[in-house]
Amino acid sequence: MRPALDGLSRDGVLAWLRERDEEALGALWRRADQVRRARVGDAVHLRGLVEVTNYCVRHCAYCGIAACAGPLRRYRMTHDEILACARQGRDFGFGTIVLQGGEDPGLTGPFVAGVVRAIKAETGAAITLSLGERDDADLREWRRAGADRYLLRFETTDAALYRRIHPDVAGTVSDRLGQLLRMRDMGYEIGTGVMIGIPGQTWDTLADDIWTFRDYDMDMIGIGPYLPGPRTPLAGALGAELAAPPADQVPNDELTTLKAMALTRLVCPDTNIPSTTALSVLDPAAGRANGLCRGANVVMPNLTPPEYRVLYEIYPGKAAVHETADALAERVIALVDSLGRTTGSGPGTRLRTPPRN
Ligand code: SAH
Secondary structure (H helix, E strand, O other): OOOOOOOHHHHHHHHHHOOOHHHHHHHHHHHHHHHHHHHOOOOEEEEEEEEEOOOOOOOOOOOOOOOOOOOOOOOOOHHHHHHHHHHHHHOOOOOOOEEHHHHOOOOHHHHHHHHHHHHHHHOOOEEEEOOOOOHHHHHHHHHHHOEEEEEEEEEEEHHHHHHHHHOOOOOOOOOOOHHHHHHHHOOEEEEEEEEOHHHHEHHHHHHHHHHHHHOOOOOEEEEEEEOOOOOOHHHHHHHHHHHOOOOOOOOOOOHHHHHHHHHHHHOOOOEEEEEOHHHHOOOOOHHHHHHOOOOOEEEEEOOOOOHHHHHHHHOOOOOOOOOOOHOOOOOOOHHHHHHEEEOOOOOOOOOOOOOOO
C-alpha cells in the first residue's frame, strides 16, 4: 500500500521518494501542482540573481569556486556594477534582487550594507542575500540596511557527511541551521535547501532533509540536482569513498529531484520553491517547466554580466552562461505564459496561507 499523499509522515515521504511506478508518480505530480495552486497561487515570482563575487574561503568538496578550485580568475563586482544589475532587474519587473557569492571576507559588512541601501532606495525591490556563513554583526547590519531574506542551504542533515563535503574553516564550527534560526529572530525570511544525489546521500537522509524543511518551517526551499564539477574532490576520490551502496545511494537525476520538490510542496504547502537553474542545466529543454508543474512557484533568472557569469561556475554547464540578461528574462517570461501562469508582481513574500476547506 502506498501512503496517502495527504497528511504524509516522514516515512511516507521516504516511501514516495523510492516510488518508481509512473502512474503512481502521476498522482504525486498532480497533487503537488494542486497544492501549489491552492496555497501559493498561479503567480511565478521572478528573483533576479546577481553573482557578486567568486572569491571564497571555503573548501566545499562539491563547489567549482571553492578556495582550492584550481586556477580561476577571481572577481568582486563594484557597488556601481551591482546597482546597474539591480536596475536592470527592476526594468524587467522582478520584485526581488538576490545577491549571491562565495564566502568572501573582502565583501565587507559595510560594503554590503551600502549596496543593500542603494538597491532599496532605487528599486524598492525585496533583497535576498546568499553570501554564506557570516557573523551575527554583519547579518544584523544588513538587516538594518534593508535586506529581507537570506538563503543558506544546510546541504544535508547527515552531520558526518556534512563535515566531509563542507569542511570547517579553521577556528570555526559550521552550523548552518543555527545561523538560519538566528536570522529568523533578526527578522529575515529564511531559505535553505539541499542538492539531490551527492555521494553518500541515502534515501533515508533525503527523507530527513525534507522533514527538516518542515520542522524548521522554512520560508524558501531550493532543491537542485548535484552536478559533479571537474577537478572537485567530490567528483573524484572523495565521492567514490563517500558513495553509499547502490540500493541506498540517491541518484543525481531529474526524476529524483522532481520527486523531492513535489514532496516538499506537500509537506511545506505555502513555502516558496524555486525551479532551480541546476535542474534546467540537467534538462535544458524542459527542466524549468517540469519544476514549475511539480510544485515550484519561483524562478531566479541570472542578471550577472556575462564576463563574470562565466567565472561563477559553481557547477559545470550553468544554463545560459552566454545568454544576455534580456534574452533570459524574455525566455522565462514566455515560459511562464506558455504554462498559463502569471508572473508575480511585488516582492513575493511568503504568505502563510491556511488550508482551504
Ligand atoms: N556561498 C554561498 C552560495 C553558494 S551557491 C553558500 O555557500 O551558501 C548556492 C548553492 O549551490 C549551494 O548551497 C549548493 O547547494 C549549490 N551547489 C554548489 N555546488 C553545486 C554542484 N556542484 N551541483 C549542484 N549544486 C551545487
